[in-house]
Amino acid sequence: MKKFKFEYRITLAYLFLGGVWIIFSDKLLYLIIDNANLLTEIQTYKGWFFVFVTALIFYIFLKKHLNLLRYTEQELILSKEKAEKSEKSYKDVVETSSDLITVVDGQGKILFVNHASNKFYGLSPNECIGMRTFDFVHPEDKDYTQSKFEELINSKNNNFYFENRQINKSGEISDTEWNLHIERKGTEIIKITSIGRDITRQNSTQQELIKAKEKAEQADRLKSAFLANMSHEIRTPMNGILGFSELLKTPNLSGEQQQNYIRVIEKSGKRMLNIINDIVDISKIEAGLMKLDLKESNINEQVEYIYTFFKPEVEAKGMQLFLKKTLPSKEVIIKTDREKLFAILTNLVKNAIKYSNKGVIEFGYEKKEGYIEFFVKDMGIGIPKERQQAVFERFIQADIEDTMARQGAGLGLSITKAYVEMLGGKIWVESEEGIGSTFYFTLPYNVELKVKMNTKEIDVTSNSENHIKNLKILIAEDDETSEMxxxxxxxxxxxxxxxxxxGKEAIEACQNNPNIDLVLMDIQMPEVNGFEAARQIRKFNKDVIIIAQTAYGLAGDREKSLDAGCNDYISKPINKSKLESLIQKYFQKPQTVN
Structure with missing residues (x-):
C-alpha cells in the first residue's frame, strides 16, 4: 500500500508542477516577448528544459526508491537466513538434547517429539505423531496425570511441574519429571511444550540412600543396645563369680555349701566364656578370618551327642526331647566342618530350650536330593512374621526395646546363619506366634567313604603304672594369675x-636349662612375643616340646604357632582336661589295644 501511495505522490507532484510550469511560463513569455518566431523557439527550449528537469527529478526519486527497495530486500534476505540458521540451531539443540521434548496441541495430541523422546518410548517419529501423551502414562498414574493436566488448563499460570511414571513400547516403566509451558490465544490453548527427564536412577539412588540411612540408624541403635546388653551380660556372670568368690571366704562353710558356691562360679564363668566366644566368632566372620576345616563327619554321632547332652536340661524344664535320624550307619559319613555343624545344632537347640517352657522339642535330619535337611522344632513362644528374617541379623536380640528378648547377646543365630552359608547351605525359619518355631538348614550331601584299615588304637588314658611325673616344665607367661x-x-x-x-627370659631359660621337657609359651609376651621366642629356641633346641597358649582365639593362630616351631596349640581359658590330654599326647607311652 505504501508503494502505491508513493507513486501517487510522485504523479500528483508531477501533474501539479508540470501544470504550474506550463501555465505560468507561457503567460510570462507572452508578456515579455512580442516576436512570434522567437516565442515559438523559446517555448521549444522551455519544453526541452521541462522534460530534462522532469526526467532528472524522476531519476533522482526513482533511484532513491530503488536503492531503498534493494536495501530492504537485502535486509529481508539476511533476516531470513538468520532465522533459518537460528531455527536449525534450535532444532539441533532440541534433537540432540537428552531431555524428552514434546509438543502437543490443546487436546494432548503429539505434534512433535525429539530424538530422545523417540528413543525413550521406543517409537519412530511417525509413530509418535498424532498419539496422545496419555497413551504412555502408567495406568496407575493416569487419573493423577489427567487431574494435573486439567489443573494446568484451568490455571492462569502458563508454567507447570509434575512427576509421573511412563511406559515405553517394551513395557519398561520409568519415573519421569515434567516442566510444561502453555501457549494461549485468549482462552484457547494453541500448544503445550513439555520438557521431561528420566529420573528412575535418581529416585532409585534416593531410595537407596534413605534405606542406607535407615539401616545405619538401625545398626547404630542396635549396636548401642548391644553394648548396653553386653554390659549386662558380662556383669551378670561377673556378679556371680565375684560374689560367690567373696562368699567362699566366709569361715566355717560346710563342704556342701562350698561345692554349691563353686558350681555357681563355674556356671557363671562358662556363661561369660560363651559370650566372649560369640563376640570372637562374629569378629572372625566380619573380618573374613573364619576358615573351614572339612573332614569326614558322622552325622548320627553328632546328633546323638547333642541329644544326650541336652536331654537332662530339657527334662529339667518339664519338657521332652526327641531325635529323628533317617540314615543308616553306612551312609552317615559326610565331608563337612564338624565343629561348625556342632555349633549350628547346639545354637538352634539351645535357642529352642530358651524360648520354650512346655511341650516337646524335636530335632534331627532328613536326606533330600543332593543335600541333608536338618531341623529343630519347638512348641515355644513363636516368632511374628515381621521378625522372622530379622532374627538372623546381628545384634537383633540385643534390642533393649524388644520385649521378647531373653538372656543372650543376640549373636547366636547370626553366627549360625554365617556357618550354614560357609558350608554351602541355607537356613530359614517357619513360625507361628504362640504355637512354636521350626528352624531348617541344609548342608550338601558330600559322601566320601574311605576303607577303614584295621589299625591298633592308641590308649592315651593315664594309668597308675604309666603316669607322667618327672617333667621339667617352663611356663612362659606374663600374667601372674594365668601363671599360677x-x-x-x-x-x-x-x-x-x-x-x-x-619372651627374652623364656629364650634364656631354655639356653640355661637344655634339659627342659615342656615349654608352655604365651603368644603375647613383652619384649619378644611367643612366636619369635619359639623360633629362637628352635635354633638351639629341636627336641623340646613347645605348646603355644593364647587368649586371642583367632583363626590362623594354630597355623602361626606351628610355623613358628611350636608342637601344638591351646586357647585360653585353658581347660585342665585338654591340657592334660596334650601333655599325655607327647609324653605318655602309648598302650596298644589288640
Whole structure:
C-alpha cells in the first residue's frame, strides 16, 4: 500500500508542477516577448528544459526508491537466513538434547517429539505423531496425570511441574519429571511444550540412600543396645563369680555349701566364656578370618551327642526331647566342618530350650536330593512374621526395646546363619506366634567313604603304672594369675617348674636349662612375643616340646604357632582336661589295644 501511495505522490507532484510550469511560463513569455518566431523557439527550449528537469527529478526519486527497495530486500534476505540458521540451531539443540521434548496441541495430541523422546518410548517419529501423551502414562498414574493436566488448563499460570511414571513400547516403566509451558490465544490453548527427564536412577539412588540411612540408624541403635546388653551380660556372670568368690571366704562353710558356691562360679564363668566366644566368632566372620576345616563327619554321632547332652536340661524344664535320624550307619559319613555343624545344632537347640517352657522339642535330619535337611522344632513362644528374617541379623536380640528378648547377646543365630552359608547351605525359619518355631538348614550331601584299615588304637588314658611325673616344665607367661593356674594344673606332671615373664627370659631359660621337657609359651609376651621366642629356641633346641597358649582365639593362630616351631596349640581359658590330654599326647607311652 505504501508503494502505491508513493507513486501517487510522485504523479500528483508531477501533474501539479508540470501544470504550474506550463501555465505560468507561457503567460510570462507572452508578456515579455512580442516576436512570434522567437516565442515559438523559446517555448521549444522551455519544453526541452521541462522534460530534462522532469526526467532528472524522476531519476533522482526513482533511484532513491530503488536503492531503498534493494536495501530492504537485502535486509529481508539476511533476516531470513538468520532465522533459518537460528531455527536449525534450535532444532539441533532440541534433537540432540537428552531431555524428552514434546509438543502437543490443546487436546494432548503429539505434534512433535525429539530424538530422545523417540528413543525413550521406543517409537519412530511417525509413530509418535498424532498419539496422545496419555497413551504412555502408567495406568496407575493416569487419573493423577489427567487431574494435573486439567489443573494446568484451568490455571492462569502458563508454567507447570509434575512427576509421573511412563511406559515405553517394551513395557519398561520409568519415573519421569515434567516442566510444561502453555501457549494461549485468549482462552484457547494453541500448544503445550513439555520438557521431561528420566529420573528412575535418581529416585532409585534416593531410595537407596534413605534405606542406607535407615539401616545405619538401625545398626547404630542396635549396636548401642548391644553394648548396653553386653554390659549386662558380662556383669551378670561377673556378679556371680565375684560374689560367690567373696562368699567362699566366709569361715566355717560346710563342704556342701562350698561345692554349691563353686558350681555357681563355674556356671557363671562358662556363661561369660560363651559370650566372649560369640563376640570372637562374629569378629572372625566380619573380618573374613573364619576358615573351614572339612573332614569326614558322622552325622548320627553328632546328633546323638547333642541329644544326650541336652536331654537332662530339657527334662529339667518339664519338657521332652526327641531325635529323628533317617540314615543308616553306612551312609552317615559326610565331608563337612564338624565343629561348625556342632555349633549350628547346639545354637538352634539351645535357642529352642530358651524360648520354650512346655511341650516337646524335636530335632534331627532328613536326606533330600543332593543335600541333608536338618531341623529343630519347638512348641515355644513363636516368632511374628515381621521378625522372622530379622532374627538372623546381628545384634537383633540385643534390642533393649524388644520385649521378647531373653538372656543372650543376640549373636547366636547370626553366627549360625554365617556357618550354614560357609558350608554351602541355607537356613530359614517357619513360625507361628504362640504355637512354636521350626528352624531348617541344609548342608550338601558330600559322601566320601574311605576303607577303614584295621589299625591298633592308641590308649592315651593315664594309668597308675604309666603316669607322667618327672617333667621339667617352663611356663612362659606374663600374667601372674594365668601363671599360677598353669603351675597348679601341671604340678602333678612335674618335678621342677621354671617361670619366665618375657619372651627374652623364656629364650634364656631354655639356653640355661637344655634339659627342659615342656615349654608352655604365651603368644603375647613383652619384649619378644611367643612366636619369635619359639623360633629362637628352635635354633638351639629341636627336641623340646613347645605348646603355644593364647587368649586371642583367632583363626590362623594354630597355623602361626606351628610355623613358628611350636608342637601344638591351646586357647585360653585353658581347660585342665585338654591340657592334660596334650601333655599325655607327647609324653605318655602309648598302650596298644589288640
Amino acid at each position: 593356674l598353669l603351675s597348679l594344673n601341671v604340678s602333678e606332671f612335674s618335678n621342677e617348674i621354671i617361670t619366665a615373664i618375657t
